[in-house]
Amino acid sequence: MDHRGTKLLTFAALTLAVTAASAAPKENRGLSALAWLEPRGALQALSNEPDRRLHVRSSENPAATDDPGSTKRRWQQISAGEILFHTPILLGGQAAKAGISCASCHVNGRDNAHFQFPGVSHDPGTADVTHSFFSSFRGDDHFNPVSIPDLTRPGKISHENPEELEKFIRGLIVEEFDGQEPGNAALTALAAYVRALRPCDGCSPRPLIMTTHLGRVKQALSAAVQIEASEQRLSHLLIGGARTQLSLIHERYADKKLARERTAITKLSVDLATLQDNIGVRSARYYQLHRKATDQIQALRKLLADSESRSLYNPERLEAYLEKHAIRQRPTH
Amino acid sequence: MRRSLTLLATGAALSLSAIPFAVNAAGGGGGGGGFSGSPSQSAPRYDASAEYQKGRTALQAKDYKKAIKAFKRSLSVASKNANAQYLLGFSYMKLDNHKKAKKPLEKAVKLSPGLIDAHRDLAITYHKLGNTEKANSTLGKLTAKQNACGDSCAEKAQLNAAVAAVQSTMGGNEQASLQLPQSFGLVDGQTSDAVYLSAVSLINEGQYEAALLELDEAGKTFGPHPDVLTYIGFANRKMKRFDIAEEYYQRALTVAPNHLGAIEYYGELKIERGDLAGAQQHLVRLEKLCAFGCYEAEELRRWITEAQSS
Numbered sequence: 001m002d003h004r005g006t007k008l009l010t011f012a013a014l015t016l017a018v019t020a021a022s023a024a025p026k027e028n029r030g031l032s033a034l035a036w037l038e039p040r041g042a043l044q045a046l047s048n049e050p051d052r053r054l055h056v057r058s059s060e061n062p063a064a065t066d067d068p069g070s071t072k073r074r075w076q077q078i079s080a081g082e083i084l085f086h087t088p089i090l091l092g093g094q095a096a097k098a099g100i101s102c103a104s105c106h107v108n109g110r111d112n113a114h115f116q117f118p119g120v121s122h123d124p125g126t127a128d129v130t131h132s133f134f135s136s137f138r139g140d141d142h143f144n145p146v147s148i149p150d151l152t153r154p155g156k157i158s159h160e161n162p163e164e165l166e167k168f169i170r171g172l173i174v175e176e177f178d179g180q181e182p183g184n185a186a187l188t189a190l191a192a193y194v195r196a197l198r199p200c201d202g203c204s205p206r207p208l209i210m211t212t213h214l215g216r217v218k219q220a221l222s223a224a225v226q227i228e229a230s231e232q233r234l235s236h237l238l239i240g241g242a243r244t245q246l247s248l249i250h251e252r253y254a255d256k257k258l259a260r261e262r263t264a265i266t267k268l269s270v271d272l273a274t275l276q277d278n279i280g281v282r283s284a285r286y287y288q289l290h291r292k293a294t295d296q297i298q299a300l301r302k303l304l305a306d307s308e309s310r311s312l313y314n315p316e317r318l319e320a321y322l323e324k325h326a327i328r329q330r331p332t333h
Numbered sequence: 334m335r336r337s338l339t340l341l342a343t344g345a346a347l348s349l350s351a352i353p354f355a356v357n358a359a360g361g362g363g364g365g366g367g368f369s370g371s372p373s374q375s376a377p378r379y380d381a382s383a384e385y386q387k388g389r390t391a392l393q394a395k396d397y398k399k400a401i402k403a404f405k406r407s408l409s410v411a412s413k414n415a416n417a418q419y420l421l422g423f424s425y426m427k428l429d430n431h432k433k434a435k436k437p438l439e440k441a442v443k444l445s446p447g448l449i450d451a452h453r454d455l456a457i458t459y460h461k462l463g464n465t466e467k468a469n470s471t472l473g474k475l476t477a478k479q480n481a482c483g484d485s486c487a488e489k490a491q492l493n494a495a496v497a498a499v500q501s502t503m504g505g506n507e508q509a510s511l512q513l514p515q516s517f518g519l520v521d522g523q524t525s526d527a528v529y530l531s532a533v534s535l536i537n538e539g540q541y542e543a544a545l546l547e548l549d550e551a552g553k554t555f556g557p558h559p560d561v562l563t564y565i566g567f568a569n570r571k572m573k574r575f576d577i578a579e580e581y582y583q584r585a586l587t588v589a590p591n592h593l594g595a596i597e598y599y600g601e602l603k604i605e606r607g608d609l610a611g612a613q614q615h616l617v618r619l620e621k622l623c624a625f626g627c628y629e630a631e632e633l634r635r636w637i638t639e640a641q642s643s
Contacts, residue, residue: 089628094533094537096628097594097627118530132534133530133533133537139534139537178537243626247626269624269626
């Protein structure tokens with residue numbers, strides 16, 4: 001079947017939505033994840049996420065003796081990898097522009113039963129990974145979506161074989177999504193994260209709250225300062241990842257009475273842009289900016305916690321928002 | 334290259350809550366709002382694509398006055414959109430106001446010489462206004478196209494029908510019913526959605542001529558939409574038609590001044606033309622617009638860095 005001829009008329013509503021957004025205030029562009037979530041599952045997907053379980057070995061060789069330094073280093077890589085996994089600019093082209101990251105399909109490394117990207121998915125939880133819309137390299141001119149795999153389960157790529165997983169991840173970034181070369185350090189971090197993922201069968205979903213996202217901001221900054229100064233690309237991506245998480249918080253604080261909160265969130269992101277500009281130097285100013293940002297996160301956490309119930313992290317408000325949004329998005333032709 | 338466009342009718346219902354993907358994906362901000370507050374912009378400013386689509390809907394409902402109002406609003410922002418000019422003229426024709434139909438139809442054929450329907454209706458309008466010379470001249474252009482087309486070109490049927498309609502009208506027969514062609518999406522509006530996605534995919538495959546044909550079709554439904562205009566510019570740029578590319582980027586930015594994709598691609602065009610300082614200005618603008626970072630800024634920054642080091 002020709003993929004262009006299939007499931008594409010969803011663009012009708014999308015295009016109308018573009019129009020609606022064009023007239024909307026700049027500050028309130030809606031929840032970005034709705035671009036790839038099926039409407040019926042959006043509330044659930046935006047309210048909860050599967051719990052995550054990570055396991056680390058200090059060496060890829062199970063027989064190797066663990067040493068505390070190696071284990072610490074491995075956790076640092078996993079932590080950085082987890083942020084990259086949530087960072088759209090790691091990918092390229094249309095995916096990055098849409099705000100899609102690895103985690104959009106693999107929530108906390110699992111699958112995503114509610115992922116349904118117009119024209120690229122068929123049933124929820126599927127995606128055509130050889131679609132020219134996303135890829136300049138892998139388009140096969142056929143609409144052949146596949147189920148999104150749970151990365152905590154054994155898959156077609158061995159997690160144990162050294163370098164095989166890194167090579168596979170590089171192919172995803174560069175060829176499947178038209179991204180730039182991520183560099184060895186980023187690939188090592190991503191592979192470390194994927195290798196550390198473990199099933200969590202008895203776990204209940206955990207609520208998706210403000211600190212979920214703000215925690216990742218802090219995690220990203222922490223990871224960025226720990227890595228080698230020479231790893232500029234990785235540092236840039238990590239701080240970019242922090243800014244992405246701030247945008248996710250910003251879009252949840254949509255109420256017009258939460259302007260102060262939005263201003264504080266934006267201010268931190270702009271300061272992080274300055275930090276990104278200073279990555280190559282690692283001068284005293286870089287560390288000064290880093291400390292300032294860390295302090296800002298603390299202050300922001302308190303400010304946001306006080307008004308979280310009025311934000312779209314509150315499931316009741318989120319549900320009302322989604323209902324209103326669905327009405328507004330109804331196509332008229 | 335026309336792909337299969339058989340669409341699944343279930344798609345629409347599934348997309349009701351989808352939000353502006355194309356805003357972030359293709360345009361990274363779509364219109365994005367955020368028009369500046371300069372005095373020249375204090376007058377009402379309309380969403381050119383939304384107004385165009387309102388006009389189409391009004392045409393479908395045979396509410397020609399409402400259609401005219403919407404097309405005028407669209408044109409107040411995007412005056413160079415041939416499709417909007419044509420549909421404005423067509424709406425006046427439906428009200429038998431040939432005097433007012435003339436100018437927008439003339440603009441339509443000037444802006445888009447390949448728009449056969451506009452040629453047809455302009456010839457009819459001239460005839461209705463008693464301007465036989467211009468009616469014959471316009472008919473002559475159509476028959477020239479018809480002859481050049483021969484028996485095999487894609488527009489053969491459309492050209493034959495257009496020539497026949499004009500000749501019939503000039504021969505004294507009132508056209509039975511002035512119908513808007515399907516290519517303007519009034520019958521199968523959703524096809525254009527698929528065409529748009531297809532066009533972007535074709536661009537990714539490097540099939541720029543084919544992409545342009547599909548974007549042209551999508552434009553008939555969506556009018557002066559910044560995403561469509563930006564990709565027309567992009568495809569032309571990839572074919573080294575820099576002047577046309579610039580024209581379309583500018584058109585996109587006229588209807589949506591904060592369109593991230595247009596700002597990025599226009600900046601890349603400036604690099605290709607050796608205007609690094611101009612590209613830098615685009616990057617500054619993107620950084621200002623993207624408080625949380627965006628891929629468009631990342632890409633333009635990379636282009637600038639590579640240009641500086643080469």
